[in-house]
Amino acid sequence: MDYMAFTKRGLLNAEFFITRICNGKAGETMMIVGDEGTRSETDLLSVCAKKLGLKPFVVDVSAYGISRFTPVDFEPIPALKAAAQASDICVTTCLGFAKILGSAKEMDGILTGQARCFALWARNIWEWDFDFEEIMAMRRRTVKIRDLIKKAKILHFTTAKGTDLICKVGEKNMAAIYEVLAIVPFFGEVAIIPNSGTVNGVAVIDGAATGYISGGGVRRDQFGQREIGMEPIRLEIKDGKVVDYSAAPLHKARLEEFLHKTEVLADQVDEIGIVTTTADISDEYQWRMWDDGSHHSRSFHIALGNNTSERKEIIHAKAHCDFDIHDPVIELDGHVIYRDGRFDDEWIDNHA
DSSP states (O other), X not given: OXXXXXXXXXXXXXXHIIIIISOOOTTOEEEEEEOTTXXXXXXXXXXXHHHTTOEEEEEEOGGGTOOTTSOOOOOOOHHHHHHHHHSSEEEESSSOHHHHHSOHHHHHTTTTSTTOEEEEXXXXXXXXXXXXXXXXXXXXXXXXXXXXXXXXXXXXXXXXXXXXXXXXOSGGGEEEEEEEOSEETTOOEEEEEEOTTOEEEEEEEOSOBOOOBTTBOSBOEETTEEOTTSOOEEEEEETTEEEEEEOOHHHHHHHHHHHTSSSSOOOEEEEEEEEOOOOTHHHHHGGGTOTTSOSOTTEEEEEEEOOOSOOTXXXXXXXXXXXXXXXXXXXXXXXXXXXXXXXXXXXXXXXX
């Protein structure tokens, strides 16, 4: 295939992804998982990778239950997992790594990006117009914020709509903390798994909530189901557990269904996720990764679940629902590190 068939911007975007994010080198193998909906994008990636001297190969999983805008009924295939693990770089443009690897636990183990397994927002890669250095700065920022939280004491989140949430941090107060840099190229997150009893306050959920019940999330913002204009969900949290809540009747019913979906009540704070990207293009294209409308760039999320023990090797409990809270002010030990859609990168750089 002739790489001249693709746009100049598309080739630049693919080269940026392969060389800067994947750290791809000539001679390395690169497995690209695609389907009928991402065929043009996987063609572009493979042609660019070959042009750069890598050894790419494409696995098309369309026949196994993946297609554009339809539910996924893919069952794990051991040979696919073996090929992913044997490759220097593995990229999926259509299929979650939990399906490729066979378990959510193994997927959580690669979310830092260090294993060079990436979930790529490949849709329309030939038209993306963004600042490469802004993305790389975000990736560095994510690691620095992770390190700062490890040695801090208190994270404080507030919003104009009434969120006032305190989380004790520092290594003794967290089961784990991870940088989430395997969802690329635009997204970054610091995921905190707090110890039991370390989160207190009120969370006012004005964004989407993503627990997979009743065929979708608790509070939806996907195409055809725009619900975030409704009354926010209000969670009152004491010692890491929800003790009271209110919501519009529709959302309240779904929330109660989620809380009781497992034998152990899913009412504990399972995670706090700080979204570290400030690139607007993240929200423009993020619907392909999160078509529920969650994980916006100007937000953080608090997740509920059935976190009954320290899960140092994973982020997500068996029951896990992310609740997006938009436009927060985030303080770390009394210093504002985020306000009005921007991080205080100078302070973060000087203190990390």
